[in-house]
Amino acid sequence: SQTIHQWPATLVQPVGSPLSLECTVEGTSNPNLYWYRQAAGRGLQLLFYSVGIGQISSEVPQNLSASRPQDRQFILSSKKLLLSDSGFYLCAWGQLNYGYTFGSGTRLTVV
């Protein structure tokens, strides 16, 4: 069966520090992968999506970047965090005729 792993679950980082959130998928190959952010009181904002290794599409210009070094690995990064980067980050993989399967999320608080 297919599963998606996302870590860490919670993270508190100071302003200006780097960020690396990792997401891995098991049980499937060449998945479409996505990073979403959910800010308090707001809906889901698509940040990045990837249809293959090394292929990254950015939806919103911002302080973040994404990489896909392996088929089933998707990483969200930042060189210097801002207070506005706080939020709930969700990784997802998309499956034809099914929809999205989401990870359990990472609660990032920038202080």
Place this chain on the structure above:
Amino acid sequence: AQSVTQLDSQVPVFEEAPVELRCNYSSSVSVYLFWYVQYPNQGLQLLLKYLSGSTLVESINGFEAEFNKSQTSFHLRKPSVHISDTAEYFCAVSGYNFNKFYFGSGTKLNVKP
């Protein structure tokens, strides 16, 4: 491009009462439609989806949604809610290529005893 509007940000309702969460979409192409549920501090879980066929789709926990193409709507309903249904619900739309999903802003359902 597609977009999704969830008209109610919060819906309070008493236990065992019926509920409807509204979702409208706009798209210049045919779409797939989804409802997701999010419990506090968790990821989103697929509740139900419309891909093709019958316009009325049901979930295993008593929710149903009806695809109305003329009104571009996909409202979620349940005839009798439980306390455990308290969560945030997101409507989403995707084009046939499934490359990108667009989510509504979410509706918080608060079921009161």
